[in-house]
Amino acid sequence: MNTITPRLFRPGAGALPPALTGREVEKGVLSRCLADLVVGAAPPHDVVLLGPRGNGKTALLTWFRDACRNASVDAVSLTPHRIPSHEALVDVLAPRKGVAKWLPRKIGVAALGTAEWNLEGATAKDLTQALINRCRRRPLALLVDEAHTLAPDIGGLLLNASQQTRADAPFLLVLAGTPGLPDRLDAMDASFWSRLGEGLLGIGRLDEAAAREALVKPLAAHGADIDRSALDAVVEYSQCYPYFIQLWGDALWQHRVTTGGTTITVAAVDAVGPSAVSRVADYYENRHRELSAEGLLTAAAAVAPLFQTRREATATHRQLNTALAANGIEDDAERVAALAGLCRVGYVWCPPGQVPPVCWRAGIPSLTGYILENAAA
Ligand SMILES: Nc1ncnc2c1ncn2[C@@H]1O[C@H](COP(=O)(O)OP(=O)(O)OP(=O)(O)O)[C@@H](O)[C@H]1O
Ligand SMILES: [Mg+2]
Missing domain, CATH: 1.10.10 (Arc Repressor Mutant, subunit A)
Structure with missing residues (x-):
């Protein structure tokens, strides 16, 4: 019977890599925010992660979501397509429980004595009140990925509610998006930027040590290693770009599974080179198509x-x-x-x-x- 080949590296969009290397500064900022939430305090700022595609914004959000949940802090992950309207935003952030969800919004919440809002168009005040109620019961981190695609009116509502909630309750908003995110945020709330401080984080390519570690660590955890020349070659080909590192790692791991042996050498890098290079070329072609479109x-x-x-x-x-x-x-x-x-x-x-x-x-x-x-x- 064939055994299923374990996939060690994760060259998929948003996939948590086997070793999330580097990002010490970013993890530090997020961990300090989490420490505030754990003790029931609001972090001093929201967090915005900005970076070109494939550098690991989603991976970092996933790491933080898991860290929150391990610390008994609620973490809600969202992308803008899940919040097409003000009402959808309220429903996601302050979902009604029990019998209330069967009743019309206004009657239901009033009858149960929780937040009250207008079904025809939630306002920042409505959302803030609902969020404050929720966060006082249990701290909340809201993680919005692909935030550069947020509709300005919904983003504006969210930013306002976030700032007001943070003044009264343990709440953190983390936004992640491409470098186009600042333009989108400017269209929502001009004063937002001046207060981010260390919360504004650029997510670019890894430094060389982190790129090496991203390959070496998962291999070591599975009883394999990679010799110096092979590692140099892969780091050079991948340009310390996280997506390409996973892609090369995946090709090398599959080769190792097929051929056996514990040490990955330059011969293996040469053997998988054509397939890795063609996957990189596919990626370039997709970016070419995007620029053209x-x-x-x-x-x-x-x-x-x-x-x-x-x-x-x-x-x-x-x-x-x-x-x-x-x-x-x-x-x-x-x-x-x-x-x-x-x-x-x-x-x-x-x-x-x-x-x-x-x-x-x-x-x-x-x-x-x-x-x-x-x-x-
Ligand atoms: N710190 C890291 N160390 C190693 N690999 C990483 C790291 N961060 C991300 N990766 C890997 O890089 C790839 C891209 O990551 P991810 O999808 O999170 O990027 P992204 O910035 O969200 O891209 P996009 O803008 O296209 O959504 C994934 O395969 C992921 O596993
Ligand atoms: Mg992403």
């Missing part, structure tokens, strides 16, 4: 040369603008829109918390090379 291909190709010199290359805002203008995007408003679009899809981004001068980076450096070669295709 968003009408951003010309802008993406225009700024790509700025990021070709080395993997950590950065560009100033002025350099990006000059590159866009030189490639036919001459109108100011069009350039602003193009840069906002590139940011929204995480092709380029400006990591928060930089010491001036503020610099832009490529979300995935090697993607810029791919776009340069294939933009016209």
Whole structure:
């Protein structure tokens, strides 16, 4: 009988990796917020996780959700498609229990003496009251993924209710999204940003030590290892990009399951190279399609040369603008829109918390090379 091959690495969107390495600063900020909730206090700020696709925002949210639940703090995970209306938001955050859920909202809640709101359009006050009631019974962390797609009116309601709830009860809002999230939040609540402090976190590629650990640790836990040259090669190919690390790890693990042996060598890296490279190419092609569908291909190709010199290359805002203008995007408003679009899809981004001068980076450096070669295709 065939035994099922265990999948060790997790190259799927949102999958918790076998070792969530790096992210010490981010885990530290989230853990301090959790410590506040545990003792019934409100953290001093909300948390916003910003980063290009595939860097581990969802994985970090999942890690935090589990940490909350282990500490007996309620954690509700949401994506914007689950909250298409004000009423849906209230229903998710303050669900009615027992007989109340069979009664019309207004009668039901009034009869049971809990929060009261207007079925025709929940307001921040209604939601705040319902949230305060809930959080006083048990602290709550609300984790909203893909928050850059929040409808402005629903996001605005949520942000207002969050700030007011935090003033009175142990509540934490964590938002995660692409680098387009700040634009979306600005459209909801202008004052939100100034109060985030250390709660604004950029989720970019891992540092080299964390990238190595992401491969070595899971292998070691399963009695396997990888020699120095093979590890160097995989870290180089993956560019410390979490999604590519999982993808290479998966290919190497499957190879090891088939061939046996405990040490992964360069020969194994060479053997799985073609399949790993073709999965990376599929990923580039999806990003190419996304840029094309968003009408951003010309802008993406225009700024790509700025990021070709080395993997950590950065560009100033002025350099990006000059590159866009030189490639036919001459109108100011069009350039602003193009840069906002590139940011929204995480092709380029400006990591928060930089010491001036503020610099832009490529979300995935090697993607810029791919776009340069294939933009016209
Ligand atoms: N710290 C980490 N260490 C190792 N692997 C990681 C880490 N963070 C994420 N990964 C892996 O990277 C991949 C991408 O992670 P995830 O889906 O969480 O990214 P994301 O930022 O949410 O992307 P998207 O914006 O597309 O939703 C997953 O395979 C995940 O297991
Ligand atoms: Mg995600």
